Amino acid sequence: MAFRKFLPLFDRVLVERFTAETVTKGGIMLPEKSQGKVLQATVVAVGPGSVNQKGHVLPVSVKVGEKVLLPEYGGTKVVLDDKDYFLFRDGDILGKYVE
Known part of the structure; x- marks a missing residue:
């Protein structure tokens, strides 16, 4: 819960990216590239x-907990307790997923 120690200012949003798929549905390991x-x-x-x-x-x-779609480029990397987070302006976020 390191992000509880960090409060974005103004219209900034702190996000945690989903992890990349490392194995296909068929079980094949994917290289990083x-x-x-x-x-x-x-x-x-x-x-x-x-x-x-x-x-x-x-x-x-x-809001906190929502799933969002990010632009391919941009954002500022923030490391909190050895974990990577990214800081975006609210207007840079492309959309949010509705359940």
Whole structure:
């Protein structure tokens, strides 16, 4: 629970990427080079939101625990207790999965 020690500011969202598939459904081990970049993640912390020109806080559009789709590039890597997390702006997140 290292991310509980880290609070994103403004409209930033801290996510934990899903792990890449290392074995196919047929049981074949995949080398690192052929593993695709994982674009899905779970939101682990969110900032309070951004402030508009009138001084009102615009809340972040995702909540902790939601599954989101990330852009292929971007984000800032954050290491907390030897685990990798990524920090994105709320507007950079492409969408969220609805169950």
